[in-house]
Amino acid sequence: MEESLEKRVEYSLNYNGKGSDFFGIIMVNWLLTVITLGFYYPWAKAKQLQYIYNSTSLNEDSFAFHGTGKEMFKGFLKAILIFSILYGVLIFCVLQQMPGTGVLIFYIGLVAILPIAIHGSYRYRMSRSSWRGIRFGYRGDRKEFTLLFFKWIFFTIITLGVYGPWMAMNMRNYLLGNVRFGDVEFQYDGDGGEYFALNIKGYLLTIVTLGVYSFWWQKELFEYYVNNLSLKRGDAKIYLNSKATAGGFFQLIVTNILLLVFTLGLGYAWVATRTIKFILENIEAEGNINLDALTQTEENYKDATGEDLSDFLNLDTIM
């Protein structure tokens, strides 16, 4: 079968999940989490991710998430162990009357965990995701990424945060640039300068317009994330393009807030459904990669420690 197509085609991305179905999953998970005093959490998370992936389709075929509660539970235990060691060192130093040293070690430890958590989380999530049995994968190198991460953090600190947007874009370029979908490669072309200007403009105009501009800011950020992402295999490419409008974001955000407030949070399932639908329906994908001819290239990776560390640190870095 031909690897690339002669003509450019449009690919369809859809979310077919229903709020009421997702609500059922969340409630059953909630019940089980309460009954088990929280221990069910990794399994609950796996079930939720499975539902979301399964409800997302590309060219009429759904994605799948193969991660299991057991894997994530093991990762969860390792993550707890790592944090206990960090806290243990902190408490030990405080007891030795060296609180300063303790806090320093603690924060350095925390910063050191970040790249490991992000790397691990990407590797796990990608390797456990598939479409038509073709796995995604993350090919980043842990050591390389950690060193880069420290370099970016260092620049960000000495520039008092000004380097932040460059760091964000460098990181995105690296992480997404190392994502594979079978033999298709992802690529992200973010530029720190552009991203910085976008945010400064958004921030200032939001203040001047008393918040009204924030929806345009949101729209531009979304555009920046989507439009700079592309997929390639050999000469063939897929380009992504955002169709989202500021009005669309306004409607989404305001309705979501109202839904959450008036249902005391129970409307979360519908909020999540609406949000994912909105995101996917506003991404256009076009190009000449033949999706009927992908080949399996990525291996299985079942260590969820990074995934769980990211969870503890409240990171939400996946794409």
Next chain:
Amino acid sequence: MNNTTTAVFYDGNSSVPQQIVLSLNSFNRTLEFQLANGSTCKWLIQEVTFDKRATGLHLEHGLDVLQHIKIKDAHFIDLIQNFRKANGHIGWYQKLIDLGFATHFGIAVVIMALIGLCYVYIIPWAAEQSVSLIPEEYDNELGTSAWAGNQYFMDVDSEKTKLLNDFAKELKLQNTKKLKFTVVNSNEINAFALPDGSIVVFTGILKEMKNYDELVGLLGHEASHVNNRHSMKMLCRSLSGYLFISVILGDANGIMATIGDNVNSLQSLSFSREFEHQADADGFKILLENKVNPKGMSNLFKRLQQQSYAIPEFLSSHPVTENRIDFIDKMIKDKKFQTVAHPQLERLFVQLKQ
């Protein structure tokens, strides 16, 4: 009976869709199909993962090489699902999911009701238990750091501070730890106690007082907060509340943030209704023990309540002022008390008012 259908097969090595004819063999409990190269595949139904999605019924088989079949034929999907049901292949989780919206909504209501009950009964109890395990030194550290953070913004009146300490020395405050009194120049009508025994009184509230017995009532009230470790109890309550919510919602972080928030806002931490009640009762006892007229306490509250132009913070965080005044008035009526003159207190009070 029609137990075959056409389906799409993916071999796990490429995304090439292959049309297959799939048949269910209920006797052998297998799904069977033939590939383009002529080889026949038989999957044991028990080893297959089934997933009903919007795109159809998805079957997965294998561990490292994941093979995948997509079935769209509704009739065949029913056939397979009925077979699985009949053979007990539907897991308990799926059964819970299949209970339907009404049951799931019921679960939500029950859990929310449980959360409410926990907040009202279990958390305060758990907090009370944990406070007795925390050493008193921790209270001191907490109070000291809260004070260190605030004192830069406060204009301490050292002369009046000394007078107030002399005033307090004349009283028996039933305190278990040393109390330190501070007067701060501010129009705010307020006073508060920190867990390390620091009691801060603003000149604003002193100005409102007409008699020394009112000041005794106030000090008695604040001393009770310290004696009963109310700050620590509140901290434990909000912490255990947070822990509880974390477990319920499956969130692991944010506990440190709660401690931080509480240390910072300790000063404005509004004591809960029952703590205020306890402090009033204890303050009243202190008035009786010192043979000071307990009407001072009720007078102070009444006067502050009448200050409608600016609702004093000291009372505004306590919504049941009326009840509290009634409670004190009732005690004044019910209890016998003796009062004696306290010329020393009176003299110091006059100086404080200047």
